[in-house]
Amino acid sequence: xxxxxxxxxxxxxxxxxxxxxxxxxxxxxxxxxxxxxxxxxxxxxxxxxxxxxxxxxxxxxxxxxxxxxxxxxxxxxxxxxxxxxxxxxxxxxxxxxxxxxxxxxxxxxxxxxxxxxxxxxxxxxxxxxxxxxxxxxxxxxxxxxxxxxxxxxxxxxxxxxxxxxxxxxxxxxxxxxxxxxxxxxxxxxxxxxxxxxxxxxxxxxxxxxxxxxxxxxxxxx
Amino acid sequence: xxxxxxxxxxxxxxxxxxxxxxxxxxxxxxxxxxxxxxxxxxxxxxxxxxxxxxxxxxxxxxxxxxxxxxxxxxxxxxxxxxxxxxxxxxxxxxxxxxxxxxxxxxxxxxxxxxxxxxxxxxxxxxxxxxxxxxxxxxxxxxxxxxxxxxxxxxxxxxxxxxxxxxxxxxxxxxxxxxxxxxxxxxxxxxxxxxxxxxxxxxxxxxxxxxxxxxxxx
Numbered sequence: 232x233x234x235x236x237x238x239x240x241x242x243x244x245x246x247x248x249x250x251x252x253x254x255x256x257x258x259x260x261x262x263x264x265x266x267x268x269x270x271x272x273x274x275x276x277x278x279x280x281x282x283x284x285x286x287x288x289x290x291x292x293x294x295x296x297x298x299x300x301x302x303x304x305x306x307x308x309x310x311x312x313x314x315x316x317x318x319x320x321x322x323x324x325x326x327x328x329x330x331x332x333x334x335x336x337x338x339x340x341x342x343x344x345x346x347x348x349x350x351x352x353x354x355x356x357x358x359x360x361x362x363x364x365x366x367x368x369x370x371x372x373x374x375x376x377x378x379x380x381x382x383x384x385x386x387x388x389x390x391x392x393x394x395x396x397x398x399x400x401x402x403x404x405x406x407x408x409x410x411x412x413x414x415x416x417x418x419x420x421x422x423x424x425x426x427x428x429x430x431x432x433x434x435x436x437x438x439x440x441x442x443x444x445x446x447x448x449x450x451x452x
Numbered sequence: 453x454x455x456x457x458x459x460x461x462x463x464x465x466x467x468x469x470x471x472x473x474x475x476x477x478x479x480x481x482x483x484x485x486x487x488x489x490x491x492x493x494x495x496x497x498x499x500x501x502x503x504x505x506x507x508x509x510x511x512x513x514x515x516x517x518x519x520x521x522x523x524x525x526x527x528x529x530x531x532x533x534x535x536x537x538x539x540x541x542x543x544x545x546x547x548x549x550x551x552x553x554x555x556x557x558x559x560x561x562x563x564x565x566x567x568x569x570x571x572x573x574x575x576x577x578x579x580x581x582x583x584x585x586x587x588x589x590x591x592x593x594x595x596x597x598x599x600x601x602x603x604x605x606x607x608x609x610x611x612x613x614x615x616x617x618x619x620x621x622x623x624x625x626x627x628x629x630x631x632x633x634x635x636x637x638x639x640x641x642x643x644x645x646x647x648x649x650x651x652x653x654x655x656x657x658x659x660x661x662x663x664x665x666x667x668x669x
Contacts, residue, residue, distance in 0.1 A: 298651040302612045302623060303643065306623070306627075392518070398519070407517065424523050431516050
């Protein structure tokens with residue numbers, strides 16, 4: 232085992248600082264999910280639209296989001312947009328990248344869920360005098376969210392894990408960024424990142440458990 | 453924007469990076485699939501309680517960011533004094549990461565085979581091994597292959613993270629060029645196009661397989 236002495240105390244002393252980072256991580260992932268879900272619903276509607284001008288951009292978004300690395304998408308937001316004179320902070324770039332990615336994946340989830348809803352329901356809504364938009368909002372959307380709840384939860388976990396990529400564009404306030412900062416000061420890489428890994432694990436499990444409880448509460452008949 | 457200083461040699465440099473991406477992916481997917489099939493069969497055969505330690509360990513690989521896993525593994529091999537190269541470390545970590553997902557796919561696919569079919573095989577006099585290789589695997593393959601293709605593409609995209617350990621794969625190669633040429637948008641677009649060209653046809657193949665095999669059911 233070489234002649235390395237583990238210094239865990241140093242890592243534990245930094246624990247409160249890392250927890251603050253974990254809050255930023257949660258904040259980014261929740262924001263990215265809110266933005267992602269909103270855009271994903273629009274994309275899902277756009278992909279099945281009759282007009283080609285709606286379908287093409289929505290399809291392009293989904294295919295790019297699903298066929299390139301998340302890290303590439305974050306780089307695109309951070310370095311790429313600079314060519315157009317748009318300079319995003321690491322926080323904004325990370326948020327934009329993850330939201331872009333979430334929207335692409337969630338769109339396909341939502342489309343699958345929508346296909347599971349019988350088309351007759353929409354027609355029933357229309358024949359009750361609802362407009363297209365109202366029927367969609369009151370009949371399709373709630374069922375769609377219900378059917379796709381678990382896959383959406385998985386995407387939330389993905390979003391949490393993806394926030395760790397912020398450190399590659401220089402974000403130093405989220406959990407991975409804080410840990411990297413501490414690491415750069417002391418070079419206790421293993422200790423600090425092991426603690427970070429435990430925190431990530433606990434967050435992921437807590438979110439999963441919370442979603443399960445929420446699902447049991449929300450979706451009982 | 454299209455008046456670029458990117459030369460043919462730079463493009464070759466990026467393609468070489470893409471080659472590294474592909475080789476890391478290949479090692480990870482081959483290793484991860486072998487491990488994943490083994491763990492998956494094991495998990496579907498023994499009781500959930502007996503499999504609990506394995507389930508827990510594999511779950512860690514799915515609940516901790518890959519970047520953190522890579523950093524931890526690299527730090528650990530340095531502490532242990534093994535002197536493994538970053539390339540091998542990344543391949544091992546990615547293979548374990550792949551195996552965690554592959555186990556779930558294999559287990560799900562095996563459990564999708566109706567138990568009456570397996571009992572029928574056994575009552576025809578097939579041994580446990582024959583049942584597994586002649587009945588379960590062919591049927592499970594149809595269920596599992598589309599997700600496995602998705603997993604392979606996912607690993608290829610996630611392999612971009614190995615650049616943190618200093619490996620010059622496609623995305624890192626593009627960063628080196630961006631630093632030199634100062635044309636981030638154009639070079640990143642080329643990078644994205646390469647990733648897209650690698651991933652999109654296989655993704656299409658996967659969804660087509662999925663659709664075709666569902667029709668025959």
